[in-house]
Amino acid sequence: MLTTLAAARSTRATRPGLSTTRVGAVIGRNVGALRSGPSYWIVLVSGFFEPLLYLLSIGVGVGALVGDLTAYGRTMPYAAFVAPAMLAVSAMTGALAETTFNVFFKLKYAKTYEAMLTTPVRPVEIAFGELTWATVRGSLYTAIFLGVMVALGLAPVGGALAAFPATILVSLAFGAVGLTISTLMRGWQDFDLLNTGQFAMFLFSGTFSPVQNYPAWMEVLIQVTPLYHAVELVRGLSLGVYGLGLLGHAAYLLVMLAAGLWFAARRMERLLCP
Amino acid sequence: MIFARDLVKRFGDFTAVNGIDVEVAPGEAFGFLGPNGAGKSSTMRMISCVSAPTSGELRILGMDPVRDGTRIRARLGVCPQLDHLDPDLTVRENLTTYARYFGLSRAEGRRRADELLDFVQLRDRAGSMVEPLSGGMKRRLTIARAMINEPDIVLLDEPTTGLDPQARHLLWERLFRLKQRGTTLVLTTHYMDEAEQLCDRLVVMDGGKIVAEGSPRSLIETYSTAEVVELRFPDGLDLNADYAAKMSGIGERVDPLPDRVLLYADDGDAALTEVHRRGLTPSSVLVRRSTLEDVFLHLTGRTLVD
Ligand SMILES: Nc1ncnc2c1ncn2[C@@H]1O[C@H](COP(=O)(O)OP(=O)(O)OP(=O)(O)O)[C@@H](O)[C@H]1O
Ligand SMILES: [Mg+2]
Numbered sequence: 275m276l277t278t279l280a281a282a283r284s285t286r287a288t289r290p291g292l293s294t295t296r297v298g299a300v301i302g303r304n305v306g307a308l309r310s311g312p313s314y315w316i317v318l319v320s321g322f323f324e325p326l327l328y329l330l331s332i333g334v335g336v337g338a339l340v341g342d343l344t345a346y347g348r349t350m351p352y353a354a355f356v357a358p359a360m361l362a363v364s365a366m367t368g369a370l371a372e373t374t375f376n377v378f379f380k381l382k383y384a385k386t387y388e389a390m391l392t393t394p395v396r397p398v399e400i401a402f403g404e405l406t407w408a409t410v411r412g413s414l415y416t417a418i419f420l421g422v423m424v425a426l427g428l429a430p431v432g433g434a435l436a437a438f439p440a441t442i443l444v445s446l447a448f449g450a451v452g453l454t455i456s457t458l459m460r461g462w463q464d465f466d467l468l469n470t471g472q473f474a475m476f477l478f479s480g481t482f483s484p485v486q487n488y489p490a491w492m493e494v495l496i497q498v499t500p501l502y503h504a505v506e507l508v509r510g511l512s513l514g515v516y517g518l519g520l521l522g523h524a525a526y527l528l529v530m531l532a533a534g535l536w537f538a539a540r541r542m543e544r545l546l547c548p
Numbered sequence: 549m550i551f552a553r554d555l556v557k558r559f560g561d562f563t564a565v566n567g568i569d570v571e572v573a574p575g576e577a578f579g580f581l582g583p584n585g586a587g588k589s590s591t592m593r594m595i596s597c598v599s600a601p602t603s604g605e606l607r608i609l610g611m612d613p614v615r616d617g618t619r620i621r622a623r624l625g626v627c628p629q630l631d632h633l634d635p636d637l638t639v640r641e642n643l644t645t646y647a648r649y650f651g652l653s654r655a656e657g658r659r660r661a662d663e664l665l666d667f668v669q670l671r672d673r674a675g676s677m678v679e680p681l682s683g684g685m686k687r688r689l690t691i692a693r694a695m696i697n698e699p700d701i702v703l704l705d706e707p708t709t710g711l712d713p714q715a716r717h718l719l720w721e722r723l724f725r726l727k728q729r730g731t732t733l734v735l736t737t738h739y740m741d742e743a744e745q746l747c748d749r750l751v752v753m754d755g756g757k758i759v760a761e762g763s764p765r766s767l768i769e770t771y772s773t774a775e776v777v778e779l780r781f782p783d784g785l786d787l788n789a790d791y792a793a794k795m796s797g798i799g800e801r802v803d804p805l806p807d808r809v810l811l812y813a814d815d816g817d818a819a820l821t822e823v824h825r826r827g828l829t830p831s832s833v834l835v836r837r838s839t840l841e842d843v844f845l846h847l848t849g850r851t852l853v854d
Contacts, residue, residue, distance in 0.1 A: 299649045
């Protein structure tokens with residue numbers, strides 16, 4: 275009965291028996307917020323357009339100057355090379371926007387989670403609920419985006435169907451890491467840092483040109499960062515270029531997901547149950 | 549219902565709660581009084597199973613908060629010191645969403661939400677967002693929210709701070725009704741009248757420790773006199789301590805406050821006669837019955853001249 279803080283923390287964070295009802299209630303809260311506040315819709319819609327605008331301006335526009343491109347042992351229009359990358363990016367930004375911006379606000383300002391934790395809901399259930407919601411948002415973006423790709427002839431229907439589950443994994447992985455980031459943020463100024471990191475990944479992760487075009491040291495650096503793996507996985511599946519490498523990329527994202535969730539649940543426990 | 553023995557809460561090197569013993573019986577209304585920083589909220593957070601004790605024994609509803617936190621919280625209603633209502637939801641949705649966290653069905657959540665909105669007289673604001681509500685309305689909504697799961701114990705951290713007298717009386721009446729239904733109430737407060745109105749038993753905390761315990765009546769009998777004489781002097785601001793010194797020996801105790809001198813005596817009029825006999829001429833005088841406030845001031849350390 276004599277308890278220490280450490281013991282208390284580990285029991286609450288790691289005990290099995292996650293309640294799906296309570297995870298569902300955490301998600302339900304966001305559905306309610308979507309229904310009641312118009313502001314959420316604006317955020318939701320604007321988040322979708324960014325990758326699409328890049329696809330049109332750079333993929334199609336610059337693509338007209340660049341012409342065809344040879345990668346993965348085949349030749350394709352430049353837009354077809356860029357499109358799967360923008361797809362991976364929209365999975366990333368959709369999930370990250372939710373688990374960083376929105377979760378941080380709820381954590382730090384609205385104290386939404388403090389209210390939740392006076393009920394049977396546990397920190398780990400909050401983490402699962404928010405991640406699921408973020409993934410729904412990311413996947414909504416990618417589903418529409420895939421529709422656009424098929425309509426523009428940038429991906430075959432079969433490729434689009436194969437890539438969709440991969441985009442879900444991308445949302446999950448980035449969402450989980452986003453949750454951890456939210457628990458580490460000190461204030462809004464840290465978002466500048468996050469944005470810069472996200473933008474750097476967006477430019478260099480094999481999005482607009484094959485990574486082999488960069489010097490070797492840069493190529494190695496890029497291969498360590500997560501968006502590269504997301505782009506390669508999604509592009510391989512949507513173009514139908516299969517290989518063992520895809521499993522490696524998927525494994526990278528799975529590890530990201532597991533580690534992100536584990537840290538997030540732990541950090542939330544520490545922040546919210548001092 | 550609640551049993552704590554030698555309960556300690558530390559934040560780093562700082563000890564917020566320093567070994568308290570508390571026992572609350574079913575149906576009882578129990579209060580924590582104490583100055584700012586006494587450790588009331590820290591104690592309440594441990595009892596609500598959101599903050600683990602650093603050491604000591606704590607049992608709520610016969611269960612261990614660390615092992616059975618989820619099961620205990622299912623039967624608690626918590627009204628924290630600061631209302632953290634959900635700004636993205638309407639008044640009614642704040643209640644229905646909260647009901648879902650307890651695993652209640654949507655229909656049941658809606659039924660209870662409407663009932664509680666009537667209970668705290670917020671029915672006409674059901675569709676409003678939370679932000680435009682007044683402080684008192686938010687407080688009432690927070691209390692309604694704490695009752696959505698029909699809890700066995702309701703924990704209220706300063707339930708009426710910042711409310712106007714009408715809202716306070718409404719809340720007291722609602723809390724009293726809850727108590728009549730057999731709900732155990734645990735509350736913290738800075739208002740002595742609130743403690744006297746609502747609490748069967750209370751403890752006074754100071755510096756993380758319990759310094760007194762008992763019913764409001766018994767605390768007054770133990771720590772104060774039957775009557776108190778309040779004396780104000782025209783030049784009292786700087787000289788109250790001097791005046792108090794001149795009164796030493798009258799009654800049980802003399803206590804100079806910044807704005808007045810309190811003279812504790814069982815017979816206030818006799819004490820006042822003695823004050824005049826010593827040649828002191830206060831500008832205003834009030835002889836009144838002793839209240840919990842006097843106990844509080846005495847126990848939580850104003851400069852005392854005994
Ligand atoms: N999370 C925390 N980290 C560090 N110190 C804390 C934390 N929570 C409370 N404290 C400290 O513990 C002490 C007791 O705080 P607590 O909130 O329990 O007081 P209180 O009796 O509720 O006061 P008030 O009447 O002002 O609400 C304070 O000195 C406070 O600074
Ligand atoms: Mg407090």
